[in-house]
Amino acid sequence: MRIRPAWPVPWTRPAGVLRRRLRRALPAIVALVLLAPLSGCRTDLTPPGSPTPWPAEYARRWQWQWQLSGPVDVTVDADVFLLDPVRTTSTETAALRARDRRLVCQVQVGSYATTDPDASRFPAAVRGAVVPGRPGSRWLDVRQWDTLKPVLADRFRLCRGKGFGAVALTDADGYLHRSGFPLTFDDQLLFNRQLAALARSLDLSPGLVNDVPQVAALAPDFDFAVNEECIRRRECAKLLPFTDDDKPVFHVEYTGDPTEFCVTTVGYGFSSIRKDRDLDAWREPCPLP
Structure with a gap:
């Protein structure tokens, strides 16, 4: 200053x-x-736009919220909200943007659910095995970019139309699972890079969800990372390519005592919270450094 x-x-x-x-x-x-x-850093932050900016000087100071179930609580004391684009209304995003909150849209890119409004747009040739634990969802053949791109682009446009300035790409790691396709590391790497470029072409900031084995290769292509349970899985150090480049890492644990895991994750420079697995409004954030 x-x-x-x-x-x-x-x-x-x-x-x-x-x-x-x-x-x-x-x-x-x-x-x-x-x-x-x-x-506090929030009063001095540039109001979020499209694409969402992530000032390097605040990379380790974001407080965030991840809510996918229940009515969106717009009063939560967080800078960044990761929300579902279909469930979240334009009224809710407008209320959050009026408070200068940064809005991240969760987009499934490597899978689809039979309940998705656009499910019929995925031809049988790209539909793979059932996603474990989600009987109504199936993996997609990410090698067929020309087929998937128009549908995913419209998912991104829905986010932008509702006032989101960033997208978090989930299920971008089908190669690690029994997807029903012989997906390789390189297949996934190419697909994820194409997604990041597509998001930028639509004025959206791209974020990578999980896919920890590819973080070192993909960190230059993405603006931020979202990670689940790197403490429990003992893989937090693999996310350092983001924080080393002053990019945010939004981290969540579903078990464990925050007074214990926060020491590690805040030390790594992550923005960490404890959540229930249903991702309702409740959260317990780690203190800022």
Whole structure:
């Protein structure tokens, strides 16, 4: 923060007068510098736009919320909201944007659900195995970019139309699962990079959800990361390519004591919270550094 003198300093002032005035002003200047970090970063942030900016100087200071069930609580004290684009209304996003909150749209890119409004747009040739734990969802053949691109582009446009400035790409790791297709590491890498480029072409900031094995390769292509349970899985260090480049890592644990895992994740520079698995409004954030 640049501190301007409280008075004009003409070059003709005698040195003794200047020294006395500087001595009188010094305590006030020191107080301003010491108190600046305590005032909170949110009031000074540039209001979010499209695509959402992520100022490097705040990379380790975001508070965030991830809500996919229940009425959206727009009063939660968080800078960043990760929400479902179909369930969330334009009224809710407008209320959040009026408070200068950054809005991230969760988009399934490697799978689809039979209940999705656009489910019929995925031809049988790209529909794979059932996603474990989600009987109504199936993996997609991410090798067929020309077929998937128009549908995914419209999903991104829905996000932008509702006021989101960023997209978090979920199920972008089908190669790690029994997807029903012989997907390789390189197949997924190409698909994820194409998605990041597509998001940017639509003025949306792209974020990578999980897919930890590809973080080192994909960090340059994405603006932020969202991670589930890197503490429980013992893989938090693999997310450092994001924080090393002053990019946010939004991290959640569903079990464990925040007073214990926060020490590790805040030390890594992550924005961490504890949530229930149904991702309702409740959250327990880690303190900011």
